[in-house]
Amino acid sequence: MSHPARIEEHDDALRAAGLRVTRQRRAILQVLTQADDHPDVPELHRRVQAEEPAVSLATVYRTLAALSEKGVVQKLAFEGAPARFETSDAPHHDHIVDLDTGEVIEFVSAEIERLQREVARRHGYEIVSHKLELYCRKR
Known part of the structure; x- marks a missing residue:
């Protein structure tokens, strides 16, 4: 998307x-859109201050x-951590939270998505929305 279109x-x-x-x-919205991570408010503030x-x-x-x-951004509340944010227009993905470092890793798994739909179907449901957060430690 062009810069003027993104601004609009x-x-x-x-x-x-x-x-x-x-x-x-x-x-604020521009910095959040360009973030390749999930900043909390103080980190987002620091980044925005570099611009404004x-x-x-x-x-x-x-x-x-x-x-x-209004659903433009998503507030991510990972256990034991301050809220983080990402834009809502990002493609669907799930998260791994490293319990030792606090790092949040995005991932997509077609197999997990298929299994979730199958479990919901077996119980007579259709998934409207969902989120998956894995809390992990490196081995």
């Missing part, structure tokens, strides 16, 4: 969340809360 998409997401479009809010030095921690919290409520 972000502006639309902010408006849909009931937020005024500002440089700071646009930067005047952005406050409160602005990051309020923006994420509004975008999360």
Whole structure:
């Protein structure tokens, strides 16, 4: 997607969340969209400040809360860790959480997806949504 199209998409997401479009809010969404990890609020704030030095921690919290409520971003609450965030338009994936380092690894498994559908079907259900989090330690 082109840069102007991405900016327009972000502006639309902010408006849909009931937020005024500002440089700071646009930067928050841009940084989160470009993240290849799952930043928590302080880390996201640090990254956004590199682009928009005047952005406050409160602005990051309020923006994420509004975008999360509207489904633009997902709040990930891994056991024993601060909430992390990712955009909702990312393709479906599951997570491995390294209990020793806190690292979160995304993965996709067609076999796991098939098994989940089969289990749901056997019990008379169709999956509407799901998430899988594996909490692991390296061997």
